[in-house]
Amino acid sequence: MGTDAHVFLSDLARGLAPRADQLGDVVLEHLLSELPEVWKYEDVAAVAPVALSEHIATVLDFLERGLDMTEVTTPPAAIEFACRLAEHGVPISQLLRVYRLVHAGLLDQLYAETARVAGSQQLANEATVILSAMGFEYADRTAEQAVAAYQRERDRWLQRRLTVINEAGTRIGTTLDTTRTAQELADVGADHLADLVTVDLLCSALQEEGTYPVADPATLRRIAHAVSDSCPDPAVATGQTHTYPEGSEPARVLATGQPFRLRITADDIPPWLAMSADHELALRAMGLRSILLVPLWARGSPLGLAQFVRRQSAEPFDDDELLLAQEIASRAAMNIDNARRYTQERSTALTLQRSLLQHHVPEESSVETASRYLPSGSRAGVGGDWFDVIPLSGARVALVVGDVIGHGLHAAATMGRLRTAVRTLADIDLTPDELLTHLDDVVIRLQREEERDTDEISAACLYAVYDPVSRTCSLASAGHLPPAVVTPPTADDDAPGSGTVELPELPIGPPLGLGGLPFETAQFQLAPGSRLVLFTDGLVQSRSRDLETALALLRGVLARAPASLEETCDELLSTLLPSRPADDVALLVAQTSALDADHVATWDLPSDPTVVSEARVHASDQLIAWGLEELAFTTELVVSELVTNAIRYGKSPIQLRMILQSALTCEVSDASSTSPHLRRARVFDEGGRGLLLVAQLTEHWGTRHNREGKVIWAEQLIPVSPAEVSSALA
Incomplete structure (x- = not known):
């Protein structure tokens, strides 16, 4: 019985061989209707009929010759089809679905032909069983090989993407120069993604401290561009300003912050790209193929726009390449923003550096520290926040954070004088309350020395002393918020990754400069590995939220307890601060240890x-x-x-x-x-x-x-x- 069925299938395959193209057309038409998104890639659409034809030829050959299915190999065009899908980032589920549809469609036609030409129902049933077993085994084996090829190609593409990203991280942002950073972005894009790359920055981003929502029409300045061999220069030269028409694709990208991919032809060049009749002729000769418009945004604000252009000789940009361009542009935008901010705030930073802020925190075995000082993003300029770590006798260490009321150079200079006074008083080992009493006298004397038309000096200060022998923390406050204390989890805690966060009840004295009012010292013991988080009010006070909400956010960050003190500082700033903080922020995080x-x-x-x-x-x-x-x-x-x-x-x-x-x-x-x-x-x-x-x-x-x-x-x-x-x- 089996022999008769196999002979029948051999004859059937021999008779269908001249009609193989017809079988392929039926399956291909079904695929186009079921998976239209796969065929939007020209190279995929070109190789698909060849792969389908080879599949049909292979199946008919196995049927005709009665070959063993263990010898089956996926046709070369089918392997190429899988690799092309991997290159374009098409999900592997789509590849498997193509295989299911191809083999289901082919089997349906073989079943129909079997039922038509079989002489008896019994022969038709036997042939159908053999076809089903063979079809599923063939689909499994060829799909497995195609998936392996897909994964190899995908791994190669991801490795290439990682290489490009790593190279971008190395090449972009080597200096704190806005123009140089933009040119580095253009160079990396021209080397790996496009034939022509341009970088435009908003004039407002170059001239002001911050950036704001883009107004129409936005004025941009061409900062950098890079071109490959034989590619014409862009219409707008470096250093020139220009605008994009309202409603154009670049204008929408600038306004929304969403990238845009555009396919174009030599006969359909957008006016915003050509800029002039002469340049349009050059672009037509160039043979444009595809354009990526990628916004340059940093810290939630627009900075400008990067354009990636490909010629006809290259494939159009696909989804993965759009993501790659976005990632490179995002990193570059952050570097450009850093460079821009650095350039604008350089004079302020130099003034701040010349003040007496601590540049090097001494290495103390009793505490490990990390700190941040963040100037305000407003036009008020530098404030008077400061922090300090002061070694004391007996292995103790003093932790200080303070805030001079006001902004500007006067506040920064006053901060330096008070910091010097605190260090001098700490050298004679005064208790925290006595030190603040003497510091209060210093502020009062400074007030008397000031000119009448200047603002009255006032400041807040928190002074803490940690003793690693007794694990005692003694501290006093002059109008300053208490520190946060993070106690590490014990072995009995259910959640070993979290700690207990408290804001201890501390008697808060008056701000410095009022005179005549007492300060009090509070004491408590700390478990080894506890963290003291000292901060000025700029970290938690905001017009957009109340103090309790900010303190709750602070507790949440500290409760998650990042392993690194540096990570703790960064997470506190990113969680609690807007992109443009209205006040200076001084932050000091100290992890305590007990002396053995x-x-x-x-x-x-x-x-x-x-x-x-x-x-x-x-x-x-x-x-x-x-x-x-x-x-x-x-x-x-x-x-x-x-x-x-x-x-x-x-x-x-x-x-x-x-x-x-x-x-x-x-x-x-x-x-x-x-x-x-x-x-x-x-x-x-x-x-x-x-x-x-x-x-x-x-x-x-x-x-x-x-x-x-x-x-x-x-x-x-x-x-x-x-x-x-x-x-x-x-």
Whole structure:
């Protein structure tokens, strides 16, 4: 029975071979009606009939010769058809649908022919079963090979796209020069996408601080262009201005920010492209094929327009190439906008750089910091926001953020004076409330020195001190918003990727410059890895939303806890700020760490002169444990002098503490508030030289007062890095 059916199918295929073109026409007509979007590409439409003809010839050959289906291979034209679809970015689902429709259409015709010429119903049924099995196996095998070819071609195209994007990232934006950046965009486009590329920028974008919705007709300036060999220059020369007619394609692209792809012919050149009769003749000779109009937008505002033009010798732009041009243009627009802003704000930035803003944050092992300073985007100019990170004795660090009321150079200069005052007061280790009290006096004196016609000086300031030994944060505010505190998640938390964000209740004192009103210090402990986020009001205050909404947004960003402090700063700015912030913004994010217990040694000492030798032994043994024996002589001298002074002139309780961080710190505390002073000893004096030796042999020394008394400290540089010491302790 099977033999008769196979013989019948062989005869059937032999009889259908002369009518193969007719079979193909029927299937092709069905494909055109079902998938019209596939045939809009000329190269796909050209290769499709050939691929279909080869498919039909292959199927009929297998039927006629009774070949084994394991030997089937996809016809070459069908492989080329799959590759062309991949090049144009047609989804692979469309390729598979083409295969289903082709084989279903061919089988339908074979079924019909079988039923027509079979002598009996039984033979027709047997032949139909064989055709069905063969058809599905043939479709599976050829589709699998076509899909593999599609994927290889798609991977090659994506690799090319990635290469172009990477090259664009390297070549575009090499300088903060608007013209140079625009020319780099044109050069990359001419090298990889088009025969002619032009870049036009809005005159308003070049002349003003910001950009606004495009008004008709928009005036543009041709900034750059690039052409391939034998391609005529554009009608508008570099440096000239021009406008596009209202309602034209470029005008719509500028107004909407949406790209546009246009196919043209040599006989149908748009007037906005030709510009003149002479140039129209040159474009006709060039043989235009396709144009991409891509808007240059950055931070939600229009900057200009890029045109990519292809000649007849190249394929028209497809969807993937439009996306590629958009991505390159988007990156270039951001670089152009950065360059434009830099050029416009350069004088302001130079003034700001000459002020006393901190240019290099010191590396402190107790905190890791990231910061941002963003000038306002308004015409008011530079404000008086500032931040600071100040190393203190005992491995502590001070974090400062402040805001001088007002804008302009006067506010920036006042900011520099206040920042210097804060650093000077921090050097004498005042508590946060005492420091703000003295800073308030400084502002009042500055007010008295100002001319009568100038604005009254006022400022807000937040001063915080973090101690990595006790993990205590002490802070006071003068009219300033409290910091945000991000506590890292614990092992028991259900959501390990999120942290707890709080705005601690802090007694907020009056702004600086009012005088006579007290400031208060608040204290709380921080878990290791906590983050302190200090910011000025420009980050959260806006006319478009209330403060509570802004603080809720801030909590949301911090709760997501980006791994990097730099990413945290960027996300805060992008989430909370408009493209043109109305006020300056200073942002300081500090991640705290606790000082390892192995890096701190403490001894309580009785008020007895005989304990001095014991203190030296304690210090010497601790240095051996830390692998710092070479510091023994200086350290023993320092400990001996500081402990002796505390016993002679101080009050119990007396405590010796050694801290190993980026430096070796020796501290002696007692309950007396009397501070020691350097003095010049005479020739026959028996004392008075101890502190002088301490000052000469150590890097820094000083005294800080607290409510329990005072602490005298001295720091020495260590001959090895803290990391080497830590590894030795481990």
